[in-house]
Amino acid sequence: MSQYQDLKQACYEANMQLPKLGLVLFTFGNASVVDREQGVFAIKPSGVPYDTLRPDDIVIMSLGGKVVEGTKRPSSDTKTHAVLFNHWEHIGGIVHTHSTYATSWAQAQLDIPILGTTHADHLTADIPCAPPMADAMIAGDYEHQTGWQILNEFQRRGLSPTEVEMVLLSNHAPFTWGKTVEKAVYNSAVLEEVARMAYLSCTLRPDVPRLKDALIQKHYDRKHGVNSYYGQS
Numbered sequence: 211m212s213q214y215q216d217l218k219q220a221c222y223e224a225n226m227q228l229p230k231l232g233l234v235l236f237t238f239g240n241a242s243v244v245d246r247e248q249g250v251f252a253i254k255p256s257g258v259p260y261d262t263l264r265p266d267d268i269v270i271m272s273l274g275g276k277v278v279e280g281t282k283r284p285s286s287d288t289k290t291h292a293v294l295f296n297h298w299e300h301i302g303g304i305v306h307t308h309s310t311y312a313t314s315w316a317q318a319q320l321d322i323p324i325l326g327t328t329h330a331d332h333l334t335a336d337i338p339c340a341p342p343m344a345d346a347m348i349a350g351d352y353e354h355q356t357g358w359q360i361l362n363e364f365q366r367r368g369l370s371p372t373e374v375e376m377v378l379l380s381n382h383a384p385f386t387w388g389k390t391v392e393k394a395v396y397n398s399a400v401l402e403e404v405a406r407m408a409y410l411s412c413t414l415r416p417d418v419p420r421l422k423d424a425l426i427q428k429h430y431d432r433k434h435g436v437n438s439y440y441g442q443s
């Protein structure tokens with residue numbers, strides 16, 4: 211039996227949540243889980259439909275980017291996951307989907323503005339959309355550069371990846387992460403719901419106002435203050 215069996219199982223279970231939550235169709239996404247003690251992460255294989263995915267299909271990668279164990283090709287997004295795991299050492303899991311509303315904001319190259327308390331319950335910032343990649347980045351090591359596109363955008367905006375656990379990539383789709391892969395999956399579901407609400411709000415009223423700062427802080431603190439559920443986690 212593999213020394214990575216528990217890690218593969220955790221990765222498999224996180225991936226299987228994505229179709230269950232309506233966040234992916236066919237092969238449109240991937241989730242990964244890191245084990246920092248062993249210096250590896252587990253990721254979904256490329257092009258394997260969720261319907262047929264099995265725990266043993268999960269690929270184990272070194273943080274340096276080499277296949278450690280697995281019979282299948284790792285996800286085409288593996289290098290993006292590796293860049294984030296290597297630079298944000300507090301994160302335990304990453305999820306990439308093409309969920310409809312979040313991806314529509316990404317394709318429109320727009321941040322998701324903070325319009326209501328559902329959004330403020332989770333984060334106090336607009337959900338950032340990183341700009342389109344330059345041609346040279348696309349022509350180069352594209353998936354590695356995609357990771358840097360995320361890191362650079364967080365640095366440019368002064369955002370903390372602990373406070374903002376999600377990003378949209380222009381022309382592409384969202385990535386989310388968390389201290390655990392379960393939190394990364396949760397964040398993908400929250401992102402899709404917030405994206406849908408924001409789309410509907412902007413459609414009903416194109417000049418919909420941004421949520422007041424006082425309400426943003428009030429709602430965030432209720433969920434994340436010292437005595438709150440998330441504040442204790």
Ligand SMILES: O=C(CO)[C@@H](O)[C@@H](O)COP(=O)(O)O
Nearest residue numbers: 237238239240256257285286
């Ligand atoms: O972003 C994309 C495609 O646009 C990929 O995440 C998606 O097709 C899933 O690819 P993999 O099956 O993980 O290689």
